[in-house]
Amino acid sequence: MPRSQSAPVSLLSVSTAVPDTVITQAEAKDLARTLFGRRASAFERLAPVFDNAGIDKRHIVRPIDWYRGDHGWKARNDVYLEAAEALYIEAARKALDQAGIAADEVDGLVTVSTTGIATPSLEARVAGRMGFRRDVERVPLFGLGCAGGVSGLATASRLAAGREGKTILFVTVELCSTSIRLDKLSKANIVATALFADGAAAAVLRAGEGGLAAIEGGAEILWPDTLGIMGWDVEDPGLGVIFDRSIPPFVEENMAAAVEQILHHASQSRGAVKRYTCHPGGAKVVAALEQSLSIAEGSLDHERAVLREYGNMSAPTVLFVLKRVLEGGMPERTLLLALGPGFTTSGLTLARA
Missing domain, CATH: 3.40.47.10 (Thiolase/Chalcone synthase)
Known part of the structure; x- marks a missing residue:
């Protein structure tokens, strides 16, 4: 919805x-x-x-x-x-x-x-x-x-x-x-x-109007039968990570269609997106995103820089990337994207204020 x-x-x-x-x-x-x-x-x-x-x-x-x-x-x-x-x-x-x-x-x-x-x-x-x-x-x-x-x-x-x-x-x-x-x-x-x-x-x-950017809309896409791709197992003495090696190929195969759905919900088109702002889950995931979204290799430069300097901090990481994008000059429109347990992707469009 x-x-x-x-x-x-x-x-x-x-x-x-x-x-x-x-x-x-x-x-x-x-x-x-x-x-x-x-x-x-x-x-x-x-x-x-x-x-x-x-x-x-x-x-x-x-x-x-x-x-x-x-x-x-x-x-x-x-x-x-x-x-x-x-x-x-x-x-x-x-x-x-x-x-x-x-x-x-x-x-x-x-x-x-x-x-x-x-x-x-x-x-x-x-x-x-x-x-x-x-x-x-x-x-x-x-x-x-x-x-x-x-x-x-x-x-x-x-x-x-x-x-x-x-x-x-x-x-x-x-x-x-x-x-x-x-x-x-x-x-x-x-x-x-x-x-x-x-x-x-x-x-x-x-x-209201103003600020750094206008938040428009988006959606979450949940893929069926993918619980085993990412998450936590509750164990003693801590949480056991679920981290499947299939994540990069899954992203490469499925993200383009998911992005189309997200943009449809936001009443936007692929052509309206001037930059993708992505959660850098890992080097292979960043490369898979570029491949799936049909953008030039190296386009996700802020994502790689955040990963290099801070690693994967889970949920906060995409906002570290967004901060760098804003500091470099807000594009006309960006699609904020992150992947997580479910297996799911969440997307949100932001436009220049």
Whole structure:
């Protein structure tokens, strides 16, 4: 179904935040070799994924030695809560400052996070420190994975469209490094250790004209019988990543048709899109997107740059890319795209204000 809006919505700001600890890809590979080294030959067969991931460095919420320890569910989630709250506040304050809006002017909060459990949800836990109103609307979203950056922004846009001047703060925080199983040798865990990182992003939206861009519309496309492609298995002592090697060929085969559906729901055509702004799930996924969308190799330059500097932070990553696109000059129209568990793709069109 199309995701229609009753009023125009403007994107007023986009901000990002990352933890202080930086790990280079070489350090990540050495750490993984140590942790998975009980079956050295199996690890060495898969080790080239670190070299081919297109990543130079990433940010993680704890010093490297923390990941050598034995941490159960509670210890991992305690780290998630502490770090996620801090990153939420940093990203949210940046976005509000850039938009020139005070926290008590925000009418609604949309929060996306899938890498930890927070009940009450993150926006409630930080509400007092942020200064949100007591009557602020709250929409926490869980389980969207990497697609959450686009799906969350679309949800925030629909919430804002309810009335003129309504202001929504969207924040997504993912701490992948606290969730990945580092004690269990599997191809999926090794790939996850080579790709995933921690970060947060935020955006302020308001019903009305102006801002950085106008949010138009889009849709989510869910493919049947694809639950095994991406997601989490709930295990002890943490989440076991589901990460199928079929993702790049699946993207190459299916994304073009999905994009046509998304653009139809947004009442747009392929010709109206001047740039695709994509979640860089990995180097092979970026290449598959270019192939499927019939755009020149290397066109997704901001995607590769974000992947190289930050790794795959799950949901926030696409907003890191959008921020770079905006800073370089908003195209006449861009289609924001992300893939995630389901298996699903979420798309949203933004036009130059």
